[in-house]
Amino acid sequence: MKTLLACPHCDLLQYETSLPPQATARCARCAAPLYRRVKSGHERTLAYVAAAAVCFVLANVFPLVALEASGQRNSTTLLGAIADLLGQDMELVAGLVFVTIWLAPLLQLAGLAYVLLARLQARRAAAEIVVLRLLAAIRPWSMVEVFVLGTLVALAKLVHMAQVVPGVALWSLAGLMGLLAAALNTFDEHAYWRTAAGADAGDAPAGAVRAE
Numbered sequence: 001m002k003t004l005l006a007c008p009h010c011d012l013l014q015y016e017t018s019l020p021p022q023a024t025a026r027c028a029r030c031a032a033p034l035y036r037r038v039k040s041g042h043e044r045t046l047a048y049v050a051a052a053a054v055c056f057v058l059a060n061v062f063p064l065v066a067l068e069a070s071g072q073r074n075s076t077t078l079l080g081a082i083a084d085l086l087g088q089d090m091e092l093v094a095g096l097v098f099v100t101i102w103l104a105p106l107l108q109l110a111g112l113a114y115v116l117l118a119r120l121q122a123r124r125a126a127a128e129i130v131v132l133r134l135l136a137a138i139r140p141w142s143m144v145e146v147f148v149l150g151t152l153v154a155l156a157k158l159v160h161m162a163q164v165v166p167g168v169a170l171w172s173l174a175g176l177m178g179l180l181a182a183a184l185n186t187f188d189e190h191a192y193w194r195t196a197a198g199a200d201a202g203d204a205p206a207g208a209v210r211a212e
């Protein structure tokens, strides 16, 4: 069965073709990349998800940052910092930090693991479509990188007031930031649906064929 594909840039309808590993299919009219075939894509994405999950746990268990001033040392964890914001009547900020730094990345990791583990067992996850829609919907709300950069800027400004000791959780969040981005970018939704449809993944030449 031939699948028609619309170019997201110029809207040209083209027939989909199978690709050799590492190849990219480009639009016949505007040469925009349409899809690519990544070698062992699902396994690689799952490896990134597993590593990111370890970073997520470390980011929650260890202190985020410690401040030392006048012989006093204060440290806080990620959830402790959110609780502190709540204690200072900043519910909106606390809610935003909780959703963007904690809930959204957790849902992304759990969602990717859920659909990919089922796919590697050659079956379809029961709530597959709901989870994939959720992954697309929460992507703009996952902002670990904004938090890491904001924390680094705040710590740099605090350096002359107190001794700042970055905690394990801060480095773990930086690792989570990179690994989560890698997991989301290597998640090949096109290949995912191709294997779902049982389409053949032969060694035809790269490039999409323009529809008549």
Ligand SMILES: [Zn+2]
Binding pocket: 007, 008, 009, 010, 011, 012, 027, 028, 029, 030, 031, 032
């Ligand atoms: Zn195009």
